Amino acid sequence: MLSSAAEAETEAAPLNYFLHSYGPASTPTMYLGWVFAAIAVAVFLIIALLLAGALFRKRAVDEPASIGRDNQGMRWIYIGTGVSTCILFALAVYVLITLNTISRPARTPALTVTVTGYDWWWKVEYEDNDPARRFVTANEIHIPIGLPVLVKLKSADVIHAFWVPMLAGKTQMIPGQANEQWLEAEVEGIYRGQCTQYCGLQHAHMGFEVVAQSPADFRAWQDEQRRAVIPASAADAVAGQHFFIERCAGCHSVRGIGAAGAHAPDLTHLNSRRLIAAGLLTNTPEHQVEWIMHVQKLKPGDRMPGFELSSSEIAALSAFLSTLN
Ligand code: HEC
Ligand SMILES: [Cu+2]
Incomplete structure (x- = not known):
């Protein structure tokens, strides 16, 4: 039911997967990351080539070594500064557009989950207008696929940060404040999450999982979770x-x-x-x-x-x- 490509990948290399996106809250940032990486690599290669060219260029014995107004050297500085300024400006605009795109889902969220960070685990509360339908669980967040889910983020002690790399960016959980972010998974599967703000000794062991299910499976799971336990009889x-x-x-x-x-x-x-x-x-x-x-x-x-x-x-x-x- 839950197995999918995403699950296999999660088990193989859980957090490398900010390089892959499985939902609309993370796809724009994934592209942004790739574009920045590509430009950084291109800049590195161009500088390395220019440097190699300068090192190996044959020069007349009496040619001046410094850049002066009387020769062509300044031209390169004007070109270089001009090109970098244009590229950096375009990237700044691209970043702002991306931040705006992912700030809220295109549709009203289908449900609200409040996640509270504790040293060193996660409380997960499923909100409902009817208090009898609310329930609490821990360290495992189930969501229906194809629907945006609003996640309210709180902290019970120190600052934590909520991160499901394959589904969305990071958001801090700050004591006394409720931050928000949203998640949406396109593919059924299990997506690893991790606290990404150092919060003490066991910070590294403060993980969780997002289980994305078909809406029908999700409803069945919710009904099960709402049920109280049957007191033991044996x-x-x-x-x-x-x-x-x-x-x-x-x-x-x-x-x-x-x-x-x-x-x-x-x-x-x-x-x-x-x-x-x-x-x-x-x-x-x-x-x-x-x-x-x-x-x-x-x-x-x-x-x-x-x-x-x-x-x-x-x-x-x-x-x-x-x-x-
Ligand atoms: C002083 C408070 C405290 C007491 C007493 C306590 N626990 Fe815990 N327990 C915790 C905390 C906090 C965690 C989460 C720890 C973590 O994940 O780092 C936890 C985690 C667990 C978990 C794992 C739950 C999960 O979903 O990850 C189990 C099972 C558990 N406790 C069982 C017990 C049992 C059984 C007892 C009694 C013998 C007990 N605990 C007593 C605080 C307590
Ligand atoms: Cu932490």
């Missing part, structure tokens, strides 16, 4: 749920069981996500346990403390976490 899962409420719910929320912590990723549909820990690990039951016990080894300095758990606690907690679909 004995070990019940024990795990108690443990979770006691030890984890101060930070984490799980809708439907009265866990309402607001300082950590919402875990209601933990198992629906591909990755955990802001892109660090694939989301498997083994990695979940590894994360809970060795957070501080995996992400030293992380806001989640590591837990020393007995094997029965691990078994109970795993049974509970496996119900979070």
Whole structure:
């Protein structure tokens, strides 16, 4: 369903792909980048050729070495300055036109998502006029293809920056301020995103994914996310749920069981996500346990403390976490 060329590329070389665009918010800047790169290379080649010409040119013994008003040398300076000025002016106009084109989508956004940066993960809130239809998730932003999505960007602590290179440019997330940008994917796939403003120890491990789906798949995903969990019924899962409420719910929320912590990723549909820990690990039951016990080894300095758990606690907690679909 989600596999596509974009996904394969994402897995191969996630962030090189600002050189490729998969949506209208990034295509104009991609062309701009290519034009600037082409001009920079052309300038380099022309200067290198002129320099080589000057070095190897045969000169009469009595020819003056300096440029003076009495010879032809000044002409080159006038030509060079004139040409550079025209090119730089044209590029400035091109940059302004590009910035204007990508500043807002051609159509009204189909939905609004508020993304809040935390040290070192992302809270993702799907807005809706009907409060009962709002929901929260983390580190994975689903969007329908072919439709512009408005992304409101906030920060809960320091300055972060939101960047999905294949879909749009970078926008800073500043405490006390709501910035905006928009995303639109033309092709179904998984697009890697990354915090791109140094925000502390685990900045490099503050990634996320944008999952672009067909509108029908997207609606199905939304309906699933809105659902609260069904409280555990198997004995070990019940024990795990108690443990979770006691030890984890101060930070984490799980809708439907009265866990309402607001300082950590919402875990209601933990198992629906591909990755955990802001892109660090694939989301498997083994990695979940590894994360809970060795957070501080995996992400030293992380806001989640590591837990020393007995094997029965691990078994109970795993049974509970496996119900979070
Ligand atoms: C002091 C607050 C705090 C407590 C207590 C806490 N966590 Fe966390 N947890 C966090 C934070 C913050 C993150 C995000 C860390 C990151 O990605 O760098 C997190 C991430 C996670 C994740 C990964 C979620 C994802 O989608 O990336 C899991 C799973 C998790 N915690 C489980 C637990 C369990 C189980 C407990 C109880 C044994 C627990 N946590 C206790 C703060 C806490
Ligand atoms: Cu950062």
